Amino acid sequence: xxxxxxxxxxxxxxxxxxxxxxxxxxxxxxxxxxxxxxxxxxxxxxxxxxxxxxxxxxxxxxxxxxxxxxxxxxxxxxxxxxxxxxxxxxxxxxxxxxxxxxxxxxxxxxxxxxxxxxxxxxxxxxxxxxxxxxxxxxxxxxxxxxxxxxxxxxxxxxxxxxxxxxxxxxxxxxxxxxxxxx
Numbered sequence: 355x356x357x358x359x360x361x362x363x364x365x366x367x368x369x370x371x372x373x374x375x376x377x378x379x380x381x382x383x384x385x386x387x388x389x390x391x392x393x394x395x396x397x398x399x400x401x402x403x404x405x406x407x408x409x410x411x412x413x414x415x416x417x418x419x420x421x422x423x424x425x426x427x428x429x430x431x432x433x434x435x436x437x438x439x440x441x442x443x444x445x446x447x448x449x450x451x452x453x454x455x456x457x458x459x460x461x462x463x464x465x466x467x468x469x470x471x472x473x474x475x476x477x478x479x480x481x482x483x484x485x486x487x488x489x490x491x492x493x494x495x496x497x498x499x500x501x502x503x504x505x506x507x508x509x510x511x512x513x514x515x516x517x518x519x520x521x522x523x524x525x526x527x528x529x530x531x532x533x534x535x536x
Contacts, residue, residue, distance in 0.1 A: 364415070365380070365413050365414050365415075366382075367379070367381070367403075367407065367415070367417070368416075368417045368418075368419070369419065369420075370419050371399060371421060376390075376402060378406050389406055399418070399435070399436070400439065412441070414441050414442065415440060415442045415444075416444070418443070418446075419446050419450070421447070422447070424447055432445045449464070452466060452474075457476070459480070461475075461477050467497055467498075469498050469499060470486075470487065470489065470490070470497045471487070471497035471500070472484060472486045472494075473485045
């Protein structure tokens with residue numbers, strides 16, 4: 355009795371590596387399995403992926419969209435650390451992944467404004483340009499952090515109250531209960 359050959363199905367993994375979340379999507383046979391971990395600090399990515407991929411067989415393609423990865427040297431360093439996990443490894447910035455998700459390969463502009471902020475655009479020739487995304491000490495105008503800092507800078511009474519509350523062990527609860535955030 356001969357055994358029927360099992361059809362090969364490629365295994366692809368996509369990872370969104372942020373400051374507080376790690377999201378992994380594993381795609382096999384056209385079906386996606388999603389894993390989300392909220393973390394207080396991002397664990398070493400290779401160890402995390404080895405744990406997530408433990409029950410899987412060989413990974414054909416691994417794409418990591420990571421926060422703060424912009425230069426070719428930063429991408430190459432992360433790609434080298436991950437190359438034993440998959441046949442093909444690609445590393446891009448998380449903002450580029452968002453741009454691809456929103457526009458595909460078409461030209462356009464993406465504005466991301468949350469805790470941080472960045473504007474990323476692609477022209478008709480595929481060239482990227484960005485503004486912001488440098489963190490709260492250098493840029494990120496329009497981000498939640500920047501808005502809060504500007505509000506405190508322009509509101510001396512609120513700034514005094516915030517400094518008083520910040521020195522208390524129950525600062526978050528006190529600020530939430532105060533008129534500071536009305």
